[in-house]
Amino acid sequence: MSPHLEPARPHAPSAVIWVGFIAMCVGMFMAILDVQVVATSLPTIQQAINIDPDQMSWIQTVYLIAEVVAIPLTGLLTRVLTMRWLFVASIGLFVVASAGCAASSDFSELIAWRVVQGFSGGTLIPAVFSAVFILFPNERQAIATTIAGVLAVLAPTVGPIIGGWLTATYSWHWLFLINIAPGIVSALVAWRFLPLQKGDTSELRHLDGASLVMMALALTSLELGLKEAPTSGWISPYVLSLLAVSLVSGAAFASRSLGRMRPIVELRHFRDRNFLVGSALSFVLGIGLFGSVYLMPVFLAFIRGHNALEIGTTMLVTGITQLITAPIAVALEKRTDPRLLSALGFALFAIGLAMSAFQDPRSDYDAMFWPQVVRGAAIMFCLLPPTRLALGTLPAAQVPDASGLFNLMRNLGGAIGIALIDTIIYTRSEPLAQTLWDRLRAGDTAAAAFVGAPAGTIAGSAGGGFSPDTIAALDPLVQTAASVQAINEAWLIVAILTGCALLFLPFARPVAPPQ
The missing domain is CATH 1.20.1250.20 (MFS general substrate transporter like domains)
Structure with a gap:
């Protein structure tokens, strides 16, 4: 050491x-x-x-x-x-x-x-x-x-x-x-x-300049590719080029690093099973944590029209719940297998994310309160035990390198999660709007209630269609409702991906709680 x-x-x-x-x-x-x-x-x-x-x-x-x-x-x-x-x-x-x-x-x-x-x-x-x-x-x-x-x-x-x-x-x-x-x-x-x-x-x-350039190029091109993918398209030449550069540079960096005695970043940590599982959990947490912190302001700003101060006031529920549950998490973390606590945390976090997948255009603070409480109660159980799994059994000399990789995985998970969310919102809003129009023209009262169409608007529309004035009045409501449905789909996908963390836990070795 x-x-x-x-x-x-x-x-x-x-x-x-x-x-x-x-x-x-x-x-x-x-x-x-x-x-x-x-x-x-x-x-x-x-x-x-x-x-x-x-x-x-x-x-x-x-x-x-x-x-x-x-x-x-x-x-x-x-x-x-x-x-x-x-x-x-x-x-x-x-x-x-x-x-x-x-x-x-x-x-x-x-x-x-x-x-x-x-x-x-x-x-x-x-x-x-x-x-x-x-x-x-x-x-x-x-x-x-x-x-x-x-x-x-x-x-x-x-x-x-x-x-x-x-x-x-x-x-x-x-x-x-x-x-x-x-x-x-x-x-x-x-x-x-x-x-x-x-x-x-x-x-x-002993600094390996070539490895440093390869790593920086791989991470930079990946971040740029993820930023551009939702708007330019995942298979656009520009995005594919960025992702290809990231893949090639990353592979070259990994190959060069694994062959050196003193690499810039010690990738051999991933050979430790618990570090690998903990890093996978950190990646998944990034998707759920960054995704939820991104989706709530998007909904509150673009659907509800709230300003930053009002958005922050609504989101304080998560923070307050975290503070309340933190002592409980500490007490349990000292006495419980981190694999069990991680399972509890990610299952609860996934449920809290899924609870937000049923919003309508009129959802606001009350509808967001309990999903935030559930997510806030889960977060510390998604952070403390995986950190112990990944870093708690390593020698002190290895911890700084391992901590960098562990935290990098969370940031990469967040970047990929936000890119996925934006892709869903950009690509799903238009077809969902068309589906809503079809349902309204068919006289679907449930669709009318979800959209918030004034009473009697769709009466008699089946077979005859809407007048130009009715279409003009309904169009903003339909577009907003379609955006809400797309956001709901994004919440659900993020919840499913977060729940996938449970699949990694059986591969972790037992870790004794600190005495």
């Missing part, structure tokens, strides 16, 4: 270690929050600095690409800089980039700073989760994982309300400026309280 990655506290950690770890969690929270608060206010940013509407999505895309490239490099950077200095450097760079974003006056300047922001923020999540197993003994890891997990999944939940409030009350600049004070404080606290370890700069002498 490398001496610089020895667990900092083999027994009960002191309050000093807890303070340093919480500082890391705050930095991670700000990085995750940044993605969501910016997403809710893209139109405001677009108008403020005169960005073409078709370029607006790049503000998020470049951040996510830089983030996904940085995540698997966390292990290498930890070995070189040590956990303490990696975090301080990353959060410091994130603060500088946030200030740069706030001061940007044109599109290219903002994009450049977002790349820096995404790369620096990308290392923070795996660094925090690897810290759980490096800093703490077994009996404290469940609590530490819970603190990190609650903040990691709470940030996307509260992001819309914070972003909406900041934009409405102040200006879009504060979407970035809010990162500065917490970032500086967390950097200073981590520098003061995290343990001092010895880095291994020899890693830089």
Whole structure:
């Protein structure tokens, strides 16, 4: 085991270690929050600095690409800089980039700073989760994982309300400026309280530049392909080219990495059965977690017409439920086989997702309350046990690399899940609208009730069709209802995919709960 990655506290950690770890969690929270608060206010940013509407999505895309490239490099950077200095450097760079974003006056300047922001923020999540197993003994890891997990999944939940409030009350600049004070404080606290370890700069002498380029190219082209696939088509030449580049580059990277003694990313971790199962669960969680956080704002904004603040208020139900159930998850995680808890969590999460697949155009807070409660209660059981399965039995020296891969799988699952959701919404809305028109012309009262057609509108329409005035009045209702049905289908597909996590669990080896 490398001496610089020895667990900092083999027994009960002191309050000093807890303070340093919480500082890391705050930095991670700000990085995750940044993605969501910016997403809710893209139109405001677009108008403020005169960005073409078709370029607006790049503000998020470049951040996510830089983030996904940085995540698997966390292990290498930890070995070189040590956990303490990696975090301080990353959060410091994130603060500088946030200030740069706030001061940007044109599109290219903002994009450049977002790349820096995404790369620096990308290392923070795996660094925090690897810290759980490096800093703490077994009996404290469940609590530490819970603190990190609650903040990691709470940030996307509260992001819309914070972003909406900041934009409405102040200006879009504060979407970035809010990162500065917490970032500086967390950097200073981590520098003061995290343990001092010895880095291994020899890693830089053995750095495989070709592998680094291949990995970056594979992940970048995959992210771009997934972004473009729903609108351009999965079999369009552009998308197929991007996916082919990703596949070839990824295969070349994997082949080169497996043949080297000191690879950039240690892919051999996937030979560990429990790490493989835990990573598969992380991938599936990404589909369900990112998918639900994406689908709710889409419905509330485009179907119900709510603003970001109202959307955030509705989505707080999930976050509050998470906080309430977190102590229960910690207590059970200490005493129960993580395979059983994972099964409970993913089954419950899939049910909560499926409960949202029966919305109509008038669904709002009340209809979304109980599905959110079920999902919120399930999330910690989908995060804590798989994390222990994947990372809990590995030597401390292997945890940073493994944590990067584990968290990368969740992000890739989220990217694929959102691409699948967009594909369903884009491709299914039109045929569903046509089906609704056919049902209305046939005098189907259930279809009329779902659409919200005024009473008597379809009376006598069977065989005779609708008048032009009636068609004009019904068309917006039908289009909205078709969009709701497409969103419902997306909820159902995401629920089914999330339930597939149960298929992986029988392949995991038993893991004793921490004592």
